Amino acid sequence: MGIAERLFGSARDRFGKQVAARVRTVDSVVCADYDPEKFQVVYRGAQSGEPAVINLETVFRESQGAPGAVRRAAIGRLVDVAALPPTPDRWDDVQSAVRPVLRPIPADPKFDIVSRPAGLYLAEMLVVDTPSAMRYAGRADLARWGVGAEEAFDTAHRNMARTVTTSLDEARRREGSTEPTRLTDNGDAYLTSLPLIQGWLETVRRIAGARPLAFPVSNNTLLLAYETADAEALAKAFEVAEREWREAARPISPAPLTVDEDGTVILYQAPKDHPAHPAVKHAQILLAMDAYGPQTEYLRGTAGSADPFPAALKGFRDPAGAEVTAASWADGDSSLLPQADLVVFPKRDEEMLMVPWSVVAEEAGLTPAEGYHPARYRVGGWPEADVMERMAKLAAQA
Structure with missing residues (x-):
């Protein structure tokens, strides 16, 4: 921990405290507090009975390392949320204003925004459109409206x-x-x-x-x-x-x-023999790493000593110059593997074994672990020796 962090707190905490301080200046806000554990600002408006929440993760990540003016503008957008009038309590009053939005996947799977997978690496979220801004809908909103997520998304789609x-x-x-x-x-x-x-x-x-x-x-x-x-x-x-x-x-x-x-x-997708295949593959890898990167960082930051280790998705160029992704499966440890083009089995004092994902999934019987988007696969020790030998032969033939 550096001197600045010891004196003033982490960058995340400084950001959260800045947002909370700005929210307190809004005329309609009675109180606002920063919750470092959930990384959100909880505030109460003069006209609302229940406290409201501003989630900080996405905007913090977007503005991290940006110039001061960009960062101040990002905080201003969050503060604008607190100045909005309360979300209506009745579904009849709000259903015409709900919309679907396509967004990057939240790193925290317990993120309070109403969200569902939109393909491998993106998420669909629910927002309430107002004349001045849009507000993400949370699970508490659905409970208050008395509607399920599927009905709310169906309504949002019809409104488009x-x-x-x-x-x-x-x-x-x-x-x-x-x-x-x-x-x-x-x-x-x-x-x-x-x-x-x-x-x-x-x-x-x-x-x-x-x-x-x-x-x-x-x-x-x-x-x-x-x-x-x-x-x-x-x-x-x-x-x-x-x-x-x-x-x-x-x-x-x-x-x-x-x-x-x-x-x-x-x-x-584009076939491997298509002239534009490298460009298509490159874009997919950028998207995959943009989805898995924040998820890996979040899982590692919240994992306990008994939890499986969240393996990272990494990008490489193979000997032929093609771009691929890879995830490392360490022997003897419980891990959460991201889906990759290749699974790497690192061997001490030996050349590492690299096997196509499809081969490993078939031979080792990989199945997605529950609760992860993008998908992760829980593994322990390496498969039996005969399975490893068979995978090595299939990898050599690929």
């Missing part, structure tokens, strides 16, 4: 009808262009939520005559490109998406969503 219609007009204007179409949110359209809406991507495919690639690069920008035989144009779309994702104040994904032949929304 007008945005869906407007966005389809953009697809009709494609006119053979190979440049990504930029859909920029004006603050209330929730454009990056469109890939979540049943049938939207399938309808865009029928209108445009090509499979759409929807890049939700940030909370206010959706790039819409199309599958094409022009590998250079496809690679360019991924390049633009990655640049905007890296530069975004609130990034979501550098990898696009699309639909399969059945109309199911999936993460876009």
Whole structure:
């Protein structure tokens, strides 16, 4: 622990205390306190009976290391939440205002925001739209409204009808262009939520005559490109998406969503022999590591001595120059493995064994542990010697 941390607390605590202090200056707030254990600010408004909560994790992570002005603006956005009027107590009064939003996965699985998986590496959350801002809905809100999460999300999707219609007009204007179409949110359209809406991507495919690639690069920008035989144009779309994702104040994904032949929304894949495969794979790895990184950090920070060790997802280039992800399975220890391209079995004084995930999953019988998104797999000691030998042979043939 450094001198500054000993004197003033950790960066997280300093951030939390700053937010709490600013919230106390809001006229409608009676009291506000920082809870370091849950990393949130709990406050009570003059018009509300129950205390409200501001979760700090996402904004802290987004603004960490940013210039002072950016950090102050981030704290200001959190303080604005406290200035909003109380969320209505009745579902009839709020249901027309709920919307779905596509977001990075919360690192804390007990995060109080209403959330559900949206594919491998993203989450769908529920918000209440107001004229001045949006407010995330929590589990306590659902309990107060007397509705379940599924009903609330179904209602939120139906409320997106007008945005869906407007966005389809953009697809009709494609006119053979190979440049990504930029859909920029004006603050209330929730454009990056469109890939979540049943049938939207399938309808865009029928209108445009090509499979759409929807890049939700940030909370206010959706790039819409199309599958094409022009590998250079496809690679360019991924390049633009990655640049905007890296530069975004609130990034979501550098990898696009699309639909399969059945109309199911999936993460876009390209065959290994496709010229644009490296660009597609690179984007997927960025997204996977962006999801697993905060989760690993959180799990390691909260794990007890008897808990399994959360293994990290790491990115590498193989001898042929292709990008891959890998997770290390240490013998004798209980671990939580992230899903990776390769599983590494480190051997003392020997060359490490690297086995494709599909082989390990089949031979070692891996199954997802409950309660983790993105998925993790609990393992202990290495499989029996005959299984290890069989995996080594299959890895050599891959």
